[in-house]
Amino acid sequence: MNPVKYLSLGVALLFAVCVQAETRSGLNGMVASRSALAAQIGSKILQQGGNAVDSAVATAFALAVVYPSAGNLGGGGFMMIAMADGRVMAQDNREKAPAAASRDMFLDAKGNVDRNLAVNSLQASGVPGTVAGLLDALTRYGTMTRQQVLAPAIELASKGFPLNDDLAGQFAENLEGFRAHPASLAKFTHDGMPYKAGDVWVQRDLADTLQRIADQGRDGFYKGKVAEQIVKEMQGNNGLITLKDLEQYQPVWREPVHGTYHGYDIWSMPPPSSGGVLLVQMLNMLEPYNLGKLGYGSTAAMHLMIEAQRRAYADRAEYLGDPDFVKVPAATMVSREYAKQRFSDFDPDHATDSTKVGAGKWPEESLQTTHFSVVDKNGNAVAITTTLNRSYGNRIVVPGAGFLMNNEMDDFSSKPNTPNSYGLIGRDANDIQPGKRMLSSMTPTIITRDGKLVMVTGSPGGSTIINTVLEVVVNVLDYGMSADKAVSSPRFHHQWMPDNVRYETGAISAEVAAELAKMGHKGLSGSGFGIGDANTIVRKDGVLEGVSDPRNVGGVAGY
Numbered sequence: 001m002n003p004v005k006y007l008s009l010g011v012a013l014l015f016a017v018c019v020q021a022e023t024r025s026g027l028n029g030m031v032a033s034r035s036a037l038a039a040q041i042g043s044k045i046l047q048q049g050g051n052a053v054d055s056a057v058a059t060a061f062a063l064a065v066v067y068p069s070a071g072n073l074g075g076g077g078f079m080m081i082a083m084a085d086g087r088v089m090a091q092d093n094r095e096k097a098p099a100a101a102s103r104d105m106f107l108d109a110k111g112n113v114d115r116n117l118a119v120n121s122l123q124a125s126g127v128p129g130t131v132a133g134l135l136d137a138l139t140r141y142g143t144m145t146r147q148q149v150l151a152p153a154i155e156l157a158s159k160g161f162p163l164n165d166d167l168a169g170q171f172a173e174n175l176e177g178f179r180a181h182p183a184s185l186a187k188f189t190h191d192g193m194p195y196k197a198g199d200v201w202v203q204r205d206l207a208d209t210l211q212r213i214a215d216q217g218r219d220g221f222y223k224g225k226v227a228e229q230i231v232k233e234m235q236g237n238n239g240l241i242t243l244k245d246l247e248q249y250q251p252v253w254r255e256p257v258h259g260t261y262h263g264y265d266i267w268s269m270p271p272p273s274s275g276g277v278l279l280v281q282m283l284n285m286l287e288p289y290n291l292g293k294l295g296y297g298s299t300a301a302m303h304l305m306i307e308a309q310r311r312a313y314a315d316r317a318e319y320l321g322d323p324d325f326v327k328v329p330a331a332t333m334v335s336r337e338y339a340k341q342r343f344s345d346f347d348p349d350h351a352t353d354s355t356k357v358g359a360g361k362w363p364e365e366s367l368q369t370t371h372f373s374v375v376d377k378n379g380n381a382v383a384i385t386t387t388l389n390r391s392y393g394n395r396i397v398v399p400g401a402g403f404l405m406n407n408e409m410d411d412f413s414s415k416p417n418t419p420n421s422y423g424l425i426g427r428d429a430n431d432i433q434p435g436k437r438m439l440s441s442m443t444p445t446i447i448t449r450d451g452k453l454v455m456v457t458g459s460p461g462g463s464t465i466i467n468t469v470l471e472v473v474v475n476v477l478d479y480g481m482s483a484d485k486a487v488s489s490p491r492f493h494h495q496w497m498p499d500n501v502r503y504e505t506g507a508i509s510a511e512v513a514a515e516l517a518k519m520g521h522k523g524l525s526g527s528g529f530g531i532g533d534a535n536t537i538v539r540k541d542g543v544l545e546g547v548s549d550p551r552n553v554g555g556v557a558g559y
């Protein structure tokens with residue numbers, strides 16, 4: 001069947017900022033991504049007979065070429081895979097602190113966090129995990145060769161592609177950040193002049209690096225020329241990553257977080273992400289109250305969800321970190337008994353105070369992380385969220401190698417109770433230690449029922465990621481929304497500290513906001529759009545509906 005494609009007009013009108021809200025349905029495969037080009041590549045791989053893992057790996061490598069603010073070789077991420085035969089896997093390709101990292105490395109002489117050092121330096125880079133993770137997943141669960149899945153990315157980098165308004169605009173906006181680094185300026189400008197939409201953007205160095213990976217596998221990145229290029233840049237600029245750090249990097253296959261919700265199976269990312277644990281914890285708190293009956297957007301439903309968010313995020317700050325370093329009580333946190341106890345002080349009429357521990361700032365919104373969802377014709381599914389942390393990472397391109405380095409070290413808690421880029425605070429569980437992985441909020445999630453795929457979702461958005469995923473999930477499972485509606489509906493966010501409810505225009509009506517304020521909810525500020533970018537696929541009655549989040553341009557490709 002030909003894919004039925006339609007622009008979601010209602011959504012387009014509702015979100016004046018959205019340019020290419022796209023929904024597509026199909027019977028076979030589907031890829032939903034922040035980049036239309038990357039989605040098309042993923043879909044082509046499916047049509048060539050690749051499975052969801054082949055497609056996801058090809059899409060991820062393509063994103064490193066066509067969506068460089070977050071698609072990456074120099075960063076890391078998480079991957080959930082649910083095979084149609086019932087196997088579910090969680091892969092952690094998160095960056096690790098280099099061996100020379102130390103707990104107080106971002107503190108200045110006065111003991112304050114040097115924010116500039118924590119995000120704009122080579123010390124801010126963790127040891128990249130993406131390449132090792134993608135190749136390992138391909139070997140274990142893919143069916144195609146490295147060369148096959150890397151070919152489209154190599155072609156796009158070497159031959160170039162015309163920049164759209166989105167990318168040309170982003171490059172121009174980030175020009176000042178790139179200026180300090182000659183290799184970054186060379187990559188993102190035309191001899192120092194900003195690119196314009198329509199210009200063909202060629203990335204020769206990146207094409208060479210990708211070719212090395214295609215030829216040599218992980219050794220093409222973690223050893224030899226590329227590794228030497230990374231280390232040379234580090235050594236010249238106070239960076240910590242060594243050849244040994246690179247050679248030793250390994251992705252980790254972890255037990256997925258699993259919960260059930262109204263008969264659905266929720267599969268998501270375990271620590272060092274906080275995402276899966278918090279998602280299941282919140283769903284456990286919500287299930288007994290039956291959101292569907294309370295009604296979408298009702299005061300009772302909003303109050304309930306905000307209170308669940310408040311408690312879950314408070315636990316995040318205290319307990320979560322890299323399970324290879326700290327004892328994370330994940331099993332307890334996702335148990336129904338714990339949710340019952342944790343929610344036992346829920347007062348249906350009053351907001352709880354998020355007292356004490358230091359306040360943070362609301363996160364800045366930008367284009368920092370990216371999530372995409374893939375489903376193939378056999379019902380295998382992959383959810384990948386990947387990042388350089390902030391937009392374009394530390395904005396430092398490795399000279400000669402053509403890719404950006406991450407600034408993921410800022411996801412550690414550099415100082416107890418002191419907010420990071422996303423206003424998140426943490427303590428010992430997430431302190432910096434050599435070889436440790438920094439805590440994440442990334443929440444790639446797959447939902448099944450009776451062993452059959454129901455939906456694939458996830459989002460960028462720093463601290464807001466987990467609530468975005470929660471809201472998309474309850475929109476589908478509790479409120480019966482289509483994928484399009486579930487993703488485009490406005491979102492709200494509470495992260496315990498600061499004790500504020502922030503929401504997109506329309507997420508909370510004026511009446512409900514007034515009632516919530518009366519109950520004691522604070523800082524109810526609604527404005528604009530921009531919480532998350534949840535590129536989602538829902539399968540209903542055998543039909544796949546893919547949506548690229550209308551908050552940004554993006555694309556869905558399927559057949």
Ligand code: DON
Pocket residue numbers: 365366367368369387388389390408411439440441442459460461462463465
């Ligand atoms: O892993 C994390 O939680 C963060 N590094 C994610 C950053 C992010 O989502 C920024 N996106 N807008």
